[in-house]
């Protein structure tokens with residue numbers, strides 16, 4: 030689905046060849062500062078390679094409109110900014126920014142359930158903890174219903190139990206809906222437990238690529 | 247008390263007593279401002295004397311080219327003042343946009359005001375053209391400075407939110423909507439406030455000048471009302487053109503935030 034050809038980003042990334050497969054779950058692991066976030070940002074055109082090219086569905090990413098691309102390939106950033114207002118407004122912000130029709134509270138409550146947030150929709154966001162904010166940010170991209178999910182350490186601020194629940198939910202959702210997921214994680218265990226493919230990044234290079242063959246579907 | 251009391255040079259000099267008063271105050275309190283106070287008083291005096299002679303000449307020999315030339319100089323000076331104020335914070339395209347917005351906004355309002363509202367004949371009559379152009383351009387300049395400051399501040403302090411909006415699939419326009427609206431609102435607020443206080447809290451300079459010069463207050467007031475509305479229009483138009491074109495310079499061709 031994504032194919033990197035001779036991609037470099039400044040001195041940070043050097044990936045002569047790398048691909049991310051359609052309708053698969055790929056996890057990126059590696060030390061902090063190794064370039065994982067930079068790779069995700071290149072996948073949704075928040076950054077463009079300084080050298081080489083990325084092919085998305087047989088088309089050079091440079092020839093695809095950035096905004097349209099980001100609507101298909103949604104990203105949860107590592108430190109997602111939360112907007113002023115209440116929970117409902119924050120969940121709907123993506124749709125609002127994309128100038129789409131806004132769904133009713135039923136759909137919003139469905140997402141709240143998915144991300145295990147149990148608070149009134151009218152609560153102001155400053156009442157939320159770090160972990161709750163992270164799940165709120167996950168919820169707001171679930172509502173966008175994109176083709177591809179890019180998640181940058183989505184469980185970094187969560188305790189072990191919540192992390193497990195959220196991982197189960199996200200991977201289950203992606204498989205059920207036949208979507209593609211690329212996820213950065215700090216945990217090797219999570220990477221291997223949920224992924225079809227694990228890519229280890231060292232200093233901006235692909236150090237190891239492992240397929241999880243036990244999984245079939 | 248009919249007619250106009252002419253001020254002699256000697257009488258004007260008497261008004262310098264106010265400057266001496268201020269100088270005495272700052273000296274006594276040890277506030278280090280004497281130089282600026284002196285320089286600004288002298289500068290103001292010399293500039294106005296110079297302008298006076300230019301106006302005398304213009305009024306004696308009305309000429310479309312001269313009028314147009316003076317207005318162009320005012321525009322250039324206003325643009326220069328804005329660019330100078332923000333010096334190194336502006337990328338080149340934004341500088342061009344400021345010049346375009348200020349010229350287009352003020353000239354459009356000026357043309358409407360003089361040709362449709364006042365119905366000036368000949369169109370270049372300097373007694374009207376120059377002071378009205380001065381007021382529209384001067385107020386627009388203040389508005390642009392305010393709007394630009396809020397645009398630059400917003401794009402810096404709210405950078406994370408703008409970036410997040412882009413990540414969520416917003417167009418650059420949608421991602422900066424709040425910043426643009428806030429900047430526009432703040433830029434026209436002083437004009438709105440001055441209309442609220444008009445005639446109650448203060449009498450505006452133009453009207454005071456006209457009344458002092460012997461024009462009937464009702465005529466002076468009619469002009470003042472029209473000019474206030476003209477100023478509001480010019481400020482709003484100039485600022486919105488600047489913002490609507492200017493926000494884009496913070497993004498690149500790929501709809502990513504430019505690093506600057």
Ligand SMILES: Nc1ncnc2c1ncn2[C@@H]1O[C@H](COP(=O)(O)OP(=O)(O)O)[C@@H](O)[C@H]1O
Pocket residue numbers: 039041059060061062063064065066067068
């Ligand atoms: N836009 C950028 N320009 C230059 N250097 C950057 C940029 N963004 C991140 N970096 C640097 O690139 C390296 C990789 O960063 P990042 O992709 O965030 O790593 P990771 O997500 O694996 O922790 C870091 O050394 C970081 O300081």
Ligand SMILES: [Mg+2]
Pocket residue numbers: 065066067107181
């Ligand atoms: Mg990172």
